[in-house]
Amino acid sequence: MRVWSYWKCDYCSSIVRGDLRNCPNCGGAISNDAEYLMPDNPEVIEAINNGTILTSGKIHTDEKGIKSEIIDEKDYKTGPNWKCLSCGSQNWNNLDRCESCGAPRSNIDHFSNEKSEETKISENLIAKSSYPRTNDEKIKPSLTYPKASDRDYIKESIEKNTSKLSMSDILSGIWMWITNHVKPIVITFIFLTLVAFFTWLFWPVTREASVRSFRWQYDISVEEFRECHESDWSLPSGAQLEYTRNEIHHYDHVLDHYETRTRQCSRQVQDGYDTSYRNLGNGQVEVVQTPRYRTEYYTETYQEPVYVDVPVYRTKYYYEIGRWKYNYSLTTSGNDKNTYWHETDLPTTVNNPVYGDDKQGPRYEHYYITILNENEEYSEITVNGSTWYSLEPYQKITYKSFRFSHNPITNIENVVSNG
Numbered sequence: 001m002r003v004w005s006y007w008k009c010d011y012c013s014s015i016v017r018g019d020l021r022n023c024p025n026c027g028g029a030i031s032n033d034a035e036y037l038m039p040d041n042p043e044v045i046e047a048i049n050n051g052t053i054l055t056s057g058k059i060h061t062d063e064k065g066i067k068s069e070i071i072d073e074k075d076y077k078t079g080p081n082w083k084c085l086s087c088g089s090q091n092w093n094n095l096d097r098c099e100s101c102g103a104p105r106s107n108i109d110h111f112s113n114e115k116s117e118e119t120k121i122s123e124n125l126i127a128k129s130s131y132p133r134t135n136d137e138k139i140k141p142s143l144t145y146p147k148a149s150d151r152d153y154i155k156e157s158i159e160k161n162t163s164k165l166s167m168s169d170i171l172s173g174i175w176m177w178i179t180n181h182v183k184p185i186v187i188t189f190i191f192l193t194l195v196a197f198f199t200w201l202f203w204p205v206t207r208e209a210s211v212r213s214f215r216w217q218y219d220i221s222v223e224e225f226r227e228c229h230e231s232d233w234s235l236p237s238g239a240q241l242e243y244t245r246n247e248i249h250h251y252d253h254v255l256d257h258y259e260t261r262t263r264q265c266s267r268q269v270q271d272g273y274d275t276s277y278r279n280l281g282n283g284q285v286e287v288v289q290t291p292r293y294r295t296e297y298y299t300e301t302y303q304e305p306v307y308v309d310v311p312v313y314r315t316k317y318y319y320e321i322g323r324w325k326y327n328y329s330l331t332t333s334g335n336d337k338n339t340y341w342h343e344t345d346l347p348t349t350v351n352n353p354v355y356g357d358d359k360q361g362p363r364y365e366h367y368y369i370t371i372l373n374e375n376e377e378y379s380e381i382t383v384n385g386s387t388w389y390s391l392e393p394y395q396k397i398t399y400k401s402f403r404f405s406h407n408p409i410t411n412i413e414n415v416v417s418n419g
Contacts, residue, residue: 002070002275003060005036005285006053008042015047017069018283030265032088038277038285039068046060062275071284080281081240086100093282096266202401204409212378214388216368217333218341221361224327226355231318239319248298249314258303265300337389371397375406 007020011028018036022029023404037044047053079093085102096105147256233249235241256319280286330342341363348360367388370380381399383391391397399408 001285001287002071002112002280003039003287004071005038005277005279005283006041006047007031007261007283008038010034015044015053017053019075029341030090032083032090034090036279036281036283036285038279040064040066040277041238048359062287063272063292064275068285077280077282077284081283089192093317105126117242128242135347193263201403203403205403206398207374207395207401207406209373209379210400211369211391211393211397213370213393214337214368214370214391215335215370216337216339216378216388217366218339219364219366220330220342220344221364222327222330222344222346222358223324223361225322225350225355225357225359226325227355228321228323228325229318230321231316233314233316235317235319236321237267239317242318242320243319244315246313247316248311249316250312251309252312253307254310256306256308260301261304262299262301264297266295266297269296324353324359324361326361327358335337371399377406379406379408381408 007018007030008014009016009026009030010021012026012260014023014025016023016266020030033114039045039048044053045066053069057072059067060070061067077084077093081090081092082105083090083168084097084098084101084105087098087101089098091099091101091105098105105406106161118143126172218389229242235357270291271294274292276288276290278286278288330344332340346358346360350357350359353359365385367383367385369377369383369388369391370381372378401408
């Protein structure tokens with residue numbers, strides 16, 4: 001939907017509808033630099049409310065009560081007006097030559113909201129400059145890039161205004177620069193420093209020590225065939241059943257019934273429109289209506305399923321069965337390198353065992369060395385058999401420890417001979 005925009009007469013200050021080229025009150029022509037006013041402009045609102053503008057057609061009223069006259073679709077215009085660079089006159093978009101001087105349409109400036117980058121730069125520079133003007137004079141942004149002489153004047157004005165900055169303005173600018181640039185750099189530096197420090201602190205270091213003594217221990221575990229009483233959901237081979245019992249094996253989660261519940265819910269409901277106006281630069285305005293929503297709360301009833309745990313029973317078997325169980329150890333040890341296993345006549349396997357029979361179980365080897373570190377402290381560490389047999393008394397070795405401790409990290413791969 002389109003409505004009319006308006007312009008203000010330079011002669012009698014009347015608000016005139018955008019499709020008219022002359023003021024109906026005084027006959028004055030539209031200014032070449034006239035800017036079209038939107039329906040939400042305060043002067044336009046006042047004129048419409050006073051009945052000095054609208055003469056025919058349908059009226060559109062937005063959600064804020066702002067009125068504007070709707071344009072019939074057959075009167076829609078395409079493209080914004082253009083300004084003749086020869087005489088400065090404003091012309092309709094459908095004209096190929098200027099109505100005032102007949103100059104061809106070329107290198108034109110449009111009267112619309114879509115402005116070029118050069119136009120935006122020009123407006124910003126002029127708004128910041130200090131051209132001398134009267135109190136009643138309004139700054140009218142140029143539609144072309146400033147001339148060289150204008151740019152020099154603007155530069156001089158900006159430098160002059162900058163020299164008048166107070167100390168508080170300068171300090172505020174410095175603090176803003178520090179906040180935007182220095183603080184992120186400092187935070188990143190502190191973070192990387194902490195990461196580097198903790199990596200350095202907990203990274204294992206290599207230390208030297210000498211071997212001072214050796215210790216070893218051999219263990220042969222002895223197992224006894226014993227009577228055991230167990231239970232299971234099936235009867236294992238070789239077991240003698242004692243009795244059975246029906247017991248709960250597991251629970252099934254079963255739907256029992258439904259219960260009616262209520263809960264608070266919310267939904268988005270359209271609550272009218274937010275209206276904005278887009279200047280088409282030709283006396284017409286496109287009305288843009290964006291739907292507006294509000295949150296509506298309501299109570300919802302629903303059925304909630306209720307489940308119960310139903311026990312499932314199965315037969316459980318209680319039985320007697322023979323098992324090999326740890327009984328004791330046959331241990332040998334020493335502080336030299338003369339290792340040997342404890343003598344035993346116990347077999348490693350027993351066929352058809354009876355309760356009370358013994359046999360050999362797993363065998364375990366343990367090797368230890370005592371070292372004297374650089375801090376004149378003794379420590380005993382565990383090593384594997386090949387390392388233990390390869391070392392000699394007072395031989396130098398290296399090992400790993402944390403930076404502020406001489407205690408070895410008890411990982412046998414960290415103990416190596418340095419020859």
